Amino acid sequence: MSPLPVISHHGGDAGVTGSCHRLQISADRTLLVDCGLFQGEDADTSLSTLEQHRVTFPVDDLLALIVTHVHIDHIGRLPYLLAAGFAGPILCSVPSARLLPLVIEDALKIGFTRDRALIERFLAEVDERLVPLDYRQWHTLVDDDRHRVRVRLQRAGHILGSAYVEVDSLDHPSGQAQRTIFSGDLGAPHSPLLPAPESPERADVLVLESTYGDREHEDRTTRQARLKAAIDRALANGGTVIVPAFSIGRTQELLYELEELIHAADSECWRDLEIIVDSPLAARFTAVYRELKPWWDAEARSRAGEGRHPLAFDNLYTVDSHAEHQQTVDYLATHHRPAVVIAASGMCAGGRVVNYLKRMLNDPRHDVLFIGYQGAGTPGRDIQRFGPRGGWVELDGERIDIRARIDTIGGYSAHADQRDLLNFIKRMRQPPREIRLVHGDRDAKQALAAEIHAWASASNHAVWVLSGG
Template sequence: MDDYPQIRHHGGDEGVTGSCHRLQLAEDRALLVDCGLFQGQDADADSSFEQHQVAFSVDDVLALLVTHVHIDHIGRLPYLLAAGYRGPIVCSVPSATLLPLVIEDALRIGFTRDKRLIERFLDEVDERLVALAYNTWHSLVDDDRHRLKVRLQRAGHILGSAYIEVDSLDRASGKQQRTLFSGDLGAPYTPLLPAPKPPYGCDVLVLESTYGDRTHEQRRTRRARLKAAIEGALENGGTVIIPAFSIGRTQELLYELEGLTHAAKDSRWRELEIIIDSPLAARFNKLYRELKPYWDAEAHRLVRGGRHPLSFDNLTTVEGHDTHERTVAYLASSGRPAVVIAASGMASGGRVVNYLEQMLGDPRHAVLFVGYQAPGTLGNDIRRYGPQGGWVEIGGRRIDIRARVESLTGYSAHADQHDLLNFIRRMSKPPREIRLVHGDAHAKTALKAEIDAWAQQVGHHVEVIANADPSQADRE
């Protein structure tokens, strides 16, 4: 007789993207947690369409639980529905507002630009969305076989992000288990968002490990380095190019830049153009402002004091493609200092690539990475080879990297090793099993060693699985 619940993986177990995890409650009942796209080194460039197809069974899936709306966590939603999934899409209230915009953008890029088809798909998604308040148990199933409840808690990664607790009872066996899926946990002191608080406890923890092998800079340090990078642009008459995802990182950067501008004594800061060159990011900014009740206490104090951290005088948004091309050409040649925030965050596509193509070869400019750069992406190549005076290929053309290249790890939206350990050890009832996902092999190995050392020190028995058992991984 099979021992349930079981955890299986359809992505995110062997890399940093494509998160998709199955909690099998019985042979004919399961939950799915996230369903994301593979990106960077995790993606198969030769058969991307085939890789993203949902070949696993969806007939037994009772619900899709969404931790947050980044594309590597929900980007396979169109494929999931195409495979026949007809159940609810459960997420937080802010995520229910943001998700349709993310999926609309994904459809336009990867599927179709047919407005009618997109609207029809979005209508179907809207019908399935179930928005849950934080810190409230919600019953999914309560019958003669199972009692199944879920609760969403703030994860501090992006607005609406959640870690998900699943409380399951098998009435036949009497077995009860609490399984926690971390999604992506945020770092403390992230602008706009309250830090995640660990729960009382769980039996099984599926934990992200993106930065399981390192610690981030402190907020004061990262702000000082961000300020120094921009002051370099003021002196050189150059542009600071910041590749950033449209949701989450862009808003955090704007928050910090508004604070630096407000506090600056140098009048040049008031004249410095801060440019968002992403129509999608502009739309997310609007939604972030509408979701102000979910901001943290610090942000609310700024608003009460008359500050507007996502909308200030020297902030400009570039909308149309023609304006974008003119902006790139102007900044590349004019010598006017500017900060440009543009997607994508790993420079794997989007408008930021045009800035990089025009400016990487000019020492007046700088590229500032503020988030994870997956192996196999242009961002990772620039971060790796730029400080050595290397080169990259963009659009079939070799470009020598003469622009300054810097990385600020403190602006990562992910918890670091110290934060991940605290999430575990601050539970009153720590888990007996931890499955590390959403990280490369080195990060998982390093985090496992730290967890094992802590468990031995406090006398707590825990099994840490750093690499999924191939028999439990379903990556068809």
């Protein structure tokens, strides 16, 4: 029998999405870190949604579910987990406790039911289970004659409320202790609104994301210049800049950057530019982001203190109803009024952004601007890949020729790049003896593993790197 604790993966190990990791502390005591949906190429199209996301691992031994952050590929299987009989607490940061019900409500409407009474009943049960934890504070789950198990959340800088998880487990009879760290999704330094993640002091085992393990992002100055250039083209062409963005995280960071550009502009065209958020969910998240100002970084709090409103400025418009959405699509597709539209979903796999793309992708006046990761097998990846060479994409069963300009700005990714991920390891006083790379394509994991091995060899550090999948 393998020595405990041991880690098993139930998503996120062979791809980017579906994050779900079990830490087995003893035969009858386990922690679960995240429980997310599979998306894009990670999804098995031969199975129904119910079959694919049904929880098949044991739940009666779970001490708790720990949520690193509230993106759907990290918490979307929560309804399935509760249906399987999980009855324990749900641990997360204080901001995540505010945001999680919004995400789960939206997931229920899309994948389960629109029955308001059922949704309210489920949300009430989730609310009873939520245990909001302050950052940097140890929370003891078990302390008896067998084990002491405690958990601490640290800022991850990915989205508001995101955390990486430190788990200290001590087996009292044997005296065996282990510190296991689950990175969740780590953010990039210098991201708008959020403080950069700081490395932990030490780890024995590190479960590390690797989404951008094979590349480095543009710096903030470069990405702002490229964002401005894309909008300048729209102003000159009378076109629309369409930004597929996730409702939480990317949308709010982009609004922050746009407010800065508009504030600094000396052009009337810029000052009159409409910034349209066409996503009721994104609008709700943005409102909660404004309420969670104490968790912003120092720069953002200072800007608000000067009387500016980085998430609620005059040029910002939100589209709520479906009728308003259709009117906005029709207007922008037929008139020559420049605008920036931020619409979900981030990988163009559904949501309101698809209607903009169906109407505007074949018009060279417009610009599609990708600011986030596009998973393999998603329409976003196809547009990103084939658009610059004059290709086509299938949306809702319809072939759309791509004549719009296609741009990608890597600097707006909410994920750490290769350099940042390496620094997360290097800056530990006691680096891990074992690193498991998850949440990445095969090439990204292999590239990051090679860099880790090179660093370990140069620093004479013995580390075992697992990069399976």
